[in-house]
Amino acid sequence: MRVLVTGAAGFVGAAVSQKYINLGYEVVGVDNINDYYDVNLKKARLSHLNNYKNFNFYNVDISCLDTLNSVFIKHSFEIVVHLAAQAGVRYSIDNPAAYANSNLVGHLNILECCRHNKVAHLVYASSSSVYGLNEKTPFETADSVDHPVSLYAATKKSNELMSHSYSHLYGIPTTGLRFFTVYGPWGRPDMAPFIFTKKILNGETIDINNNGDMWRDFTYIDDIVEGVVRIADVIPTRNDEWKVETGTPASSSAPYAVYNIGHGSPINLMAFISEIEDALGIEAKKNYREMQAGDVYKTYADTSDLFEATGYTPKVGVKEGVAAFVKWYKEFYNK
Template sequence: MKYLVTGAAGFIGAKVSEELLKKGHDVVGIDIINDYYDVELKESRLAPLLKDSKFVFKKIDIAHSQDVLDLFAAEKFDRVVHLAAQAGVRYSIENPMAYADSNLVGHLNILEGCRHNNVAHLVYASSSSVYGLNAKTPFSTSDTVDHPVSLYAATKKSNELMAHSYSHLYNMPTTGLRFFTVYGPCGRPDMAPFIFTKKILDGETIDINNNGDMWRDFTYIDDIVEGVIRIADVIPARNDDWTVEEGTPASSSAPYSVYNIGHGSPINLMDFIKAIEAELGIEATKNFRGMQPGDVYQTYADTQDLFKATGYTPKVGVKEGVANLVRWYKEFYNK
């Protein structure tokens, strides 16, 4: 099949593209390659993909509707994995308009491209951040998610609502994936695992929010990609017996689904830091501080629905995952 992968120079997008190519698919990858973080890192992710004759890369901003629609019309994709977005919770406080452009307008343009070109399945990135003020754990897709604590989270919830409207109006199959704290080699420099690794190696102080009393459902990149690839084959179907009163928010009478994708076993932040310290053989200098705007105390994924649909079970534990991250970081940055 022919896949479109948006955000193909991103942490998850590059790895998803790689796995799709291994399975024999044709992949068109698009990315704006902006300078939100290290452009060289993004280009290093693309480099091995560009050596594959079944991969084509195009530099496109998904917020530019005509460019997106022209791409869809020319390529006639079978499936779309939409991972492009302006990421980051704290940056959404500083630069909210970037999130409106990429996460709202960009998402709408992808929906329009799928609608007008009979794409068989759109899989798109949502986020665990949509759970916001929810305190009940583990987080379940049957829970309501109406109280986001960051604009980033609000845009991701909006993506789910927009997808549902298109599934309902145009019988267009869509699946949203709520990612839980993805980490590993080639990871994002704005996320805690990368920041901690860099600062500890450089002898800098690491900031630890909520005085270390935080829990995250850290999920290794290879496990995430496995789940994405599997769910692409599980195309939602209409269910005319479904009702709002008796159904779950994660499904619909329309061909629409939402799943959690995470490890399903939250790790205390201090234990994760200890794993990095142990792998580096260096004790971090720590600055304990309070909870920061947009932060949540805990993330914890209930992944039973995804397991039932795909057989997806995460395999990589924190010790192995951190070791792989640290090894890559030292090699890539010559540390």
């Protein structure tokens, strides 16, 4: 079995690639290794993957259709796990063009390559940010997601719409996964667990948004990876009985599905910071501030649909997960 993982040098992409390698798949990874954050971290992730004979890597920008399609033609993938994207909510406020190129043009190119190369299943990363102004929790895939509060979120909702159109027009089975806050070893430097750990160790002050009154459905990387790999084996099929008036927007008459993937138990931001402090043995210097543009107050995933489809149940609690991240961070950065 041959699988393509886009964004293979990224946090989730590298972990998914490693899982498929361990399962004996032939894995091809693509990534443009851009400088949105430290490229040395991306290269370090890749260096581990490149040790395996069943892994091949291509430095490819998914917004370049011809180059991307050449990889599809060469390898004939059964499964595509599309995780490459320009990430970050706040970065999208200052750099909107980067999101159009990667998240819109890039996603369209993936769909076109899947269409013309007869891929059996496309699994792609959406985001919990699509829930936007929705205040009802837990977030369900049946909820409206028509009011995003960042361009990043808008591009992820667009990815779901684009995928549905290709599933409908060309019969391509597509599954979107709305990721909730992912953390763990090899995590992204632009995300709160990494930022807090780095600053606390350096004796710097951490900024705490909304005066600490925020909640996130923190999900450990191993749990995310297990969910991704399991759902890739659950290929959506047509359902001619489905109707817009009575069906959930997370399914369709086309071979299309959308799921939440998260822990399903939101953690208060201050409690999460406390776990980092405990793991480091250092009390943080704190600066409390107002809610920042593009932020949402609370994320909380209803993952019952994913559990029904795969048996996926998160295993790693926040104490265990934070301890593992802090241990990795101190070892990787010699702290």
